[in-house]
Amino acid sequence: MDKQLEDSMQDDSYIQGIKDCLPTLFGYISIGFAFGVVGVASGLHVLEVFLLSVFVYAGSAQFIFCSLYVAGAPATAIIVTVFIVNLRHLLMSFSIAPYFTRYSILRNIGFGTLLTDETFGVAVVEGAKKRWLGGRWMDGLNITAYFVWILSCTIGGLFGQYFPNPERFGLDYALVAMFIALLVLTLHHLPKTKLFHYIQLIIYVVISMYMLTIFMPGHLAVLLSTIIVATIGVATEK
Numbered sequence: 001m002d003k004q005l006e007d008s009m010q011d012d013s014y015i016q017g018i019k020d021c022l023p024t025l026f027g028y029i030s031i032g033f034a035f036g037v038v039g040v041a042s043g044l045h046v047l048e049v050f051l052l053s054v055f056v057y058a059g060s061a062q063f064i065f066c067s068l069y070v071a072g073a074p075a076t077a078i079i080v081t082v083f084i085v086n087l088r089h090l091l092m093s094f095s096i097a098p099y100f101t102r103y104s105i106l107r108n109i110g111f112g113t114l115l116t117d118e119t120f121g122v123a124v125v126e127g128a129k130k131r132w133l134g135g136r137w138m139d140g141l142n143i144t145a146y147f148v149w150i151l152s153c154t155i156g157g158l159f160g161q162y163f164p165n166p167e168r169f170g171l172d173y174a175l176v177a178m179f180i181a182l183l184v185l186t187l188h189h190l191p192k193t194k195l196f197h198y199i200q201l202i203i204y205v206v207i208s209m210y211m212l213t214i215f216m217p218g219h220l221a222v223l224l225s226t227i228i229v230a231t232i233g234v235a236t237e238k
Helices: 003-010 014-041 046-055 059-070 075-085 086-100 105-113 117-129 135-158 171-188 192-212 219-238
Strands: none
Touching: 003 014, 003 117, 003 192, 014 059, 014 117, 014 135, 046 059, 046 135, 059 075, 075 219, 086 117, 105 135, 192 219
């Protein structure tokens, strides 16, 4: 075992995980507050906003839930759509699982359950830098993000009565803006060959959604076009 890896293993502390989570908290606070406001404006009670944040714990899925709920979509459509949107967490968990093979299944379930786009990004960078991730460090990272998200969503729900029209302040666009920023940053660091491939897939999504909306409701068009293009992407990935 080389000295760098040995030093990394000694840095496995809950407090260090909290510290490494701090740069991401502004995103949790802003998006969480926006969701709370949008949730209440969509007809949800503050308690329901709180419970969604506790048990779903996924910004995109929670915003989609509100959109489909307001649109009167059936429960099956909401459940399936949320499931598809959150499938990326399965892939993210697979990606970092090799770092935690020394822990029990229950610990690994805990790591994966509280994993988000932001904590995954921090963990990947940390793992690449130190070639090792510790369980206490991961707990500090995940649990800090989890509680800040719940608190932010709940506070947004409590203040939601003062924002009866969140569209006026652009709060309903907060999550879209965040994902656009993540997409741009991701594409910026890709090699040219992969960049061209991903742009093609984005175009395929737009075209398929437009064509499918002619024959079916919008929420089903989004779901089906996502599945189709994701399959194409996996099959053509080099």
